Amino acid sequence: MSTSPISNPKDAADLGEKIYQDRYKAVYELEHPGKFVAINVLTEATYIADTPEVALENAYTASPEGIFHLIQVGHAGAFRVSYGQSSSVDWLFQ
Amino acid sequence: MQEHSVSATAKVAVWTGFFNNSGSPALKIRLSGPFGKGVEFDAILDTGFTGFISMPLIRALPLGLVLYGTTSIELADGSKATKLTAKGMATVEGEKKVGVVILEPSSNELLLGMAFLRLFQRAVFVTQNTVLLVDESRTPDMDNKPELQGEAADPSELPKPTEP
Numbered sequence: 030m031s032t033s034p035i036s037n038p039k040d041a042a043d044l045g046e047k048i049y050q051d052r053y054k055a056v057y058e059l060e061h062p063g064k065f066v067a068i069n070v071l072t073e074a075t076y077i078a079d080t081p082e083v084a085l086e087n088a089y090t091a092s093p094e095g096i097f098h099l100i101q102v103g104h105a106g107a108f109r110v111s112y113g114q115s116s117s118v119d120w121l122f123q
Numbered sequence: 124m125q126e127h128s129v130s131a132t133a134k135v136a137v138w139t140g141f142f143n144n145s146g147s148p149a150l151k152i153r154l155s156g157p158f159g160k161g162v163e164f165d166a167i168l169d170t171g172f173t174g175f176i177s178m179p180l181i182r183a184l185p186l187g188l189v190l191y192g193t194t195s196i197e198l199a200d201g202s203k204a205t206k207l208t209a210k211g212m213a214t215v216e217g218e219k220k221v222g223v224v225i226l227e228p229s230s231n232e233l234l235l236g237m238a239f240l241r242l243f244q245r246a247v248f249v250t251q252n253t254v255l256l257v258d259e260s261r262t263p264d265m266d267n268k269p270e271l272q273g274e275a276a277d278p279s280e281l282p283k284p285t286e287p
Contacts, residue, residue, distance in 0.1 A: 042193040042205040070192070081223045081238070082175070085191045085208070097192035099208060099223070106197030106204075108225065108236070111171025 035070065035096060044070045045098020062103045069095040081107060135216040136261050138245065140254030143167065148247070148254040150235060153214040154178070154224075156187035161214070164233045168247055168254070171199070172236030175222030176211060179230050183209065188224060196225065218243060 035041045045068045049057075053075060057066065067076045067088035076091065078084035081099055088097050101107040140150040148168045154176065155161025162185065166176070174196075188209035195203050211224035220242040240247065245256040 038193055038207055039205065042195065045193060046195070067191075081194075082221065082242070085210070085223055086221075089189075089191060089210070095192075097208075099192070099194035104197065105201075106195040108172065108174040108194065108196045109199075110173075110177070110196050111169060111199050 041070050041096050042098055045100070048073050049098075049100050057102045064102050065107060066100045066102060067097045068100065070098055071096055134218065134258055136258045138216055138256040140168065140256060142252075142254065148249050150215065150254070150256065152235070154186060154233075155212050155214070156210075157189060158187050161186060161212070166233040166235045168249075168256075169234040169236055170240075170247070172234050173238065174225055174236040175238040175242065176213060177225040177227055177230070177234040177236065179233070180207065180226040180228045182233070183211075183224065183226050186211070188226075191223065194223075194225070213239065213243075215243065 035044065048068055048070065049066070052073065053066070053068075057064070057077075061077055064077050064079060065081045065084040067078075067081075067084040068074075069076075069088060069092055072092065072095065074088075074092070074095075076084050076088040076097075078087060081101075085097060085099060088095060099107045138150065140148055143149040143165060149165050150168060151163060152166050153161045153163050162182075164178070164182075169177075188211045191208040191210055193205055194208050195205055197203055207226040209224045209226055210221060212219055212221045220239075222238060222242055239245075240256075243256075244259040246259050248255040248257060
């Protein structure tokens with residue numbers, strides 16, 4: 030049975046953000062502004078596409094056992110939502 | 124590039140939505156994972172949401188959606204939040220599209236965002252008592268205004284310039 034260093038969703042998200050900051054952000058913000066990047070947090074491989082659907086599907090096809098963190102290059106989040114602060118307080122990520 | 128359309132039926136030109144109890148424009152959709160027929164939901168049309176579908180995590184469990192992982196979303200106040208993502212297929216009037224579903228642990232509403240409209244190629248028209256989602260290639264402007272169809276308009280029908 031395989032083991033993973035990631036034990037909860039917050040770990041996966043934090044690791045994905047760290048991999049992006051450390052390895053890809055500087056180059057991608059110059060070369061791929063606005064594109065979507067799916068990062069396999071287990072292998073640090075990235076999959077870039079114009080849409081989140083294609084980025085994640087390409088990543089999933091290449092590595093069905095991967096755990097992927099989705100980022101939009103140059104943006105604080107991959108998606109924007111119109112609702113307020115209360116929705117950001119999730120028991121799952123505390 | 125992989126095309127995520129799995130539609131096999133003819134396109135219905137206009138989908139008719141409705142207003143939900145809180146007065147928000149809404150649409151009935153069927154959402155499914157890789158197994159089973161899925162479940163029908165009343166979903167709110169939210170053009171302030173840039174994604175495909177956002178739904179309560181607890182209501183996604185019976186659907187068996189394939190988990191992709193996580194993502195960060197940007198809230199209206201500029202703050203960030205982390206969410207789970209999954210692969211889901213939405214069906215409306217026989218048309219099917221696969222997209223990224225955001226799973227919300229703290230919400231009880233299902234939202235359809237701009238990526239939903241982009242993938243299904245629909246324009247939203249909301250009046251006082253009507254919610255319509257029109258095939259982008261058949262918007263009223265294109266049907267009724269020849270000048271927008273790339274044809275020369277009858278000059279007599281164009282507004283006359285006003286003298287200063």
